[in-house]
Amino acid sequence: MARVYADVNANMPRAYWDYDSVNISWGVLENYEVVRKIGRGKYSEVFEGINIVNYQKCVIKVLKPVKKKKIKREIKILQNLSGGPNIVALLDVVRDNQSKTPSLIFEYVNNTDFRSLYPKFVDYDVRYYIFELLKALDFCHSKGIMHRDVKPHNVMIDHEKRKLRLIDWGLAEFYHAGTEYNVRVASRYFKGPELLVDFQEYDYSLDMWSLGAMFASMIFRKEPFFHGNSNSDQLVKIAKVLGTEDLFDYLDKYDIELDAQYDDILGRFPKKSWHSFINAENQRFVSNDAIDFLDKLLRYDHQERLTAKEAMAHPYFAPVRQAAIQNHNAAGSSHS
Template identity: 50%
Template sequence: MTAQEHLPVRPKVNMHALAQFPPSYAFHDTLPCVYGRQDDYEIGRKLGYGKYSDVFEGYCPETDSSVVIKILKPVRKKKICREIKILSNLIGGPNCINLLDVVPVHGSDYPALIMEHGGLSLAHSLPQLDSQSIRIIIFQTLRALDWLHIHGIIHRDTKPGNITYDLTTHKLHLLDYGLAEFYSYGTTLHHRVASRHFKSPELLVGYQLYDYSLDIWSLGAMAAGMIFRRNPFFRGTNNVNQLDKIVEILGSAKLFDLLDKYGIKLPQARAAELRGYDGMSFDVFLNNDNQHLVCEQALDFLKKVLVYDPEERLTVREAIAHPYFDPIREQMADLAIKDIKASKKLRDSLMSAQGKDLPPHIEGIIGLHPSSLPTWKVADPDKQDFPIPISPSEMTNNPQKYDEFTEEWNEYWVTLQRNILKAGMATYGEQIDE
């Protein structure tokens, strides 16, 4: 059976999120881009590498600030355009890393992305996490995914290595949008995405009509690893063995329900290998090293996100509402308000910004060189609707405490997005003919 004959996953929310924007919002076949200057940045030590890029620490003397320099490897130009487009469309979002500049690389046909420096990778902090930090990390990652999903974007590579987290300030950033993709219901998407240990079951059986719930599975696998101090939680040695490890823990029955529901066919021999597993209780992973991190609410949360059927997984906002996060709700709501108040200067300065002469504090957040972002004819920002991220009152079990801030919250996000669009930083309008 071909991908076109499969039944597509039907999202519970944000099915037509892209419809709130002009068609050009998701267009990335080509992307005119006026580069910034490579000489504006000093390259430092190597932070990491991957299939599609090498990542270095960097420094910008102009702003006396640390940056991250992501040097792209040879790949389809459309993929590069997609990453730049998605990053520019998500600018300023909660817990999302910001694109600062795009610069040419001497001797290469491929550019480098200059990114905000988010701090240390979460992967380095995993052994030090207590139960409060784990809740905060999962909650803030959900806030980042909420911003993506309401903008019609799937991250497709959520994992500790793509998150930075400060143990003292609790500041978190979701990184690396190289595999992120615009979502349109019923559209065939590539199944060779996500890192092996965080791949969802539907990816591992070659299914291509998935939706945002892919990110929920990846987050659930990450959460299980932190809660049980078993990283990674599903320990496959390759993509075939990865599904074996999932089935050993979650059992066979629901996997075959998934295959039947969405019309997915496996080779007979492979199907036989996956049958007969009863699964196991999460309790078997409880030990002296992790028992202080495990509670009934944590186990229930994992059971509701690590679900075979994408349509039965919690959505981002359902996950945020789960009782597992009750101990940190007001802390997270207060932190969200604090971030907004700290960003007031950004919003207020953008009120009069028209894509040039941006003040220094905006240059460090939105873009060192606004002209380096794609050049587009701007749609009428005053007639554009904008999505609103989950509010402090929606984060808590005591919404009355934060209700008076809701109007200010909504106004902030609408005004920020509208004036970023006016300033030429986002790319919702029509492409200028070259």
């Protein structure tokens, strides 16, 4: 069971989490025009668009044929999270009358691809944006929702405006204590050990592993940090860093049986020191605080990982919290 927000949905009216009963009020498709294609996913094609009524830029996510229930889930979750910190805003839902293909209309974020953006970051930028991402995660967790696909591709950053948005809620799900979930979620490099060992009773802490894997790649300048060639190899890559001893302790604690495929590929590995990943290229991002923070996220045992709220209170973010206080005070004093 989750250490935090375990009973959020239990204390909500059924209509909050029972997404199958969501009523979709369809907007007017003709209000939107496609400008250019900006991406595609497993479940959708994504375009930059324009609202021809008010000439506002938007993002149009055209959903590929998928179960109606999955579409309802994404819409319900986006509605429940509406207005939350750094959560991408769903503006409208429309569909083509002929094909019945639904499209989600989102706020536009002038994103720079992370592969070209992250190398430009200074140490403070990493702290700042991870903190912004934590705000979104603590908010969605507090609303009883796991994102389940945290990765750089799903974090839009407008660096000029220092604006971050967590996008793609297509794999997100409502958390109910004691429920067994599908482990075929998240993208390989960001999958928590619980998914790789087929432990289905996971919770919000899955997102914290994904965030940790993302953070490791940012501070150590190694993208992705855990580079598995398959799901089973992914666990091996993790074990080569965290060691096999802690892995077996984790499996014992939760009474998990490893798939037989691991017998041949999972040897015995000692735990590596985080300091061993430091080199001349990345040392300016790596401090004792950064390593302590990372170490508290990348734990096999999901119950040992920091929660998003705990993470935000970590000393690593002291400069960010300090700057926020100063900005708040400066804004306040200009009105006096």
